[in-house]
Amino acid sequence: MNPPSNPPPAPKLDPHEDHELHDVMQIHTAILRREKAEPQEGLEPMPIWLAALFGALLLWGGYYLGRYNGGFKALVFDEKSSGLPIMAAKPPGSVDMVVLGKRTYTAMCAPCHQETGLGLPGQFPPLAGSDWVNTAGHARLVRIVLNGLTGPMEVNGQPFNNSMPPWRDSITDEQVAAVLTYVRQSWGNKAPGVPIDDVKVIRDKTKERANQPWTADLLKATPESE
């Protein structure tokens, strides 16, 4: 750095300070005289052990980031999981079948069959304890939900002659499986659940019926398990 041969002019001091300047110089020199030079920097090298320490720290940092990053997923809150098992067990979009079943039942079935599953005598047959519901196979039930049911029938020995609308176009396979599983396992019913895949198969098989409802006799003619 060259000594500044012509330093830039000092900005003009505030005029109020001017008359004080003499004073300032006089008293200030006393303080300034004992003041040491403005600080400077030495050039000692960095100790080697320090570099080693920092290297070790960085190494640790890398390890820790890898170990506890929860799979680097925004929705993983457990730093010890790699994130992967959770994702695999619960693929995105999967839902709790019990919750979905109950929700579907309340929205689509409860107006007729009632929240209690008891139906209304003479109009809507009961699902609770029904000999149609508590069966080993579930093929007929899936058909009822997809296409509806009409005409005379007996449930637990009680006669009904009304009709239930088809749901084929407004319900997903998942919802059918969920709602039937719910129906088959609530209010004291103890029949096995209904897998989604079976619903898919039956929906394909009965495609040509479109929205035409079943009659009790037609259903009786199809085996319980197909």
Next chain:
Amino acid sequence: MNSQSSPSLRQALTPSDNDSSPERKALLAEIDASCRRPVLFMFANGLLWLMAGTALALLTSYKMHSPNFLADWSWLTFGRVRPAHLNTMVYGFASQVAIGVAIWLMCRLGRVPFMQGGLVVGATIFWNIGVTVGIVGILAGDSTSIEWLEMPGYAAYILFIAYALIAIWAIIAFRFRRERHLYVSQWYLLAALFWFPWLYSAANMMLVIDPVRGTVQGAVNWWFAHNVLGLWFTPIGLAAIYYFIPKVIGRPIHSYFLSTLGFWSLALFYNWAGIHHLIGGPMPAWLITVSVVASMMMIIPVVTVAINHHMTMVGHFKKLKYSPTLRFIVFGAMSYTVVSLQGSSMAIRSLNEVTHFTHYTIAHAHLGVYAFFTMVMFGSMYYIVPRLALREWPSARLISIHFWTTALGILLYVVPLSVGGVLQGLAMNNPDIPFLKTVELTKPYLVTRTFAGILMTVGHTVFAVNFVWILARRRKAYQPPVPFIAAGLQQEAGAQLGKDI
């Protein structure tokens, strides 16, 4: 670093013209005179807020063990007094004094007088109006309930504009510096002057003015609250330490390379560290992990800076006896090392599980803001004020009382409260201990804190008295400086007397 036309690094680092030349001294006198009004005005206001904040602190501390005290008036309930204390200290005292010190250092190191002192005094008045509005707002029940940003939104606007009007002149002083070589303090100051408005405006935007949703608020909040310490107070504190240690002992700072490493590693790592406050909270795991790693990486700048300061001091420790500046500054520098390493350890998950939500955190915060930052600011003021007021400190005894009450006060505050905090944390993690028991367990430590607070209050009062005294004193042509310690008088040769004040 500016190295134009420099044949060697050593020459680039060494200001070429001799500091002891009469022209140089005259320039320093001119610089001091230009800083006089704005900087003394900031210091005076800062000390007023310090006294107010101290009163609020005592009240808060007392309420912690005697909750019925003054609990009937909503303005003085715990939930308002505590944030009022924090905000007076942070925005009224610490930030204001920090800006004053930063301005003076910028001018001194740039060898350029301060411009527009009058305008800055105006902006400072505006800043203090902002703080007043904010504190009254908090006490009136208008707090935002966001830690470190409790001041209502309308006060935040005033503070931001006032800050911009003040800081711009410090940056302009930097722009027109005549000394081309940049000393390490200047890096920290310049960075801090930009970091603060970034933090403050971003956090206010995202939390107060147009709040983000859900847990993101927590992340933004701790990003801000943690960075105010690390990217605003810390760099200014370090800038002061880097300036005053070599200045007072008259010896260059140990190593330029360590200075560089310390600065850049702080700039790189600190910003990531804040989210460790949310360990165990509903935050993505990777976010917290990154923050834990960054907190541990802070060991790099801290150890680097500690070595740099220590190696500069080595062999000069006896000067602590005579120079109040050095005493406060070195106390602060040591506290910086301790508080930072402690902070890194607190980010470790297994430790955090114990200390989080306990008084341990409070003790840690005061070790940082008080034992480090405030002590460094006290030390800086002991050096700067006589040069601006053009008088010597009237009473060495008061300085001595100030040092011992605050130094012992903060130790008495931090050590017992940390112990109490750990016991409290262990008790809270033990499901067999009812919650009320864990509260009762902390009581002795809370009472101790109130005593520590009284000690510090004495120190602050004494300092305020000395400050008013030095300003109000009639200026005589020349008075010899008061030696710091009377005993030193006899030991040292006459010429040495009080030389290092």
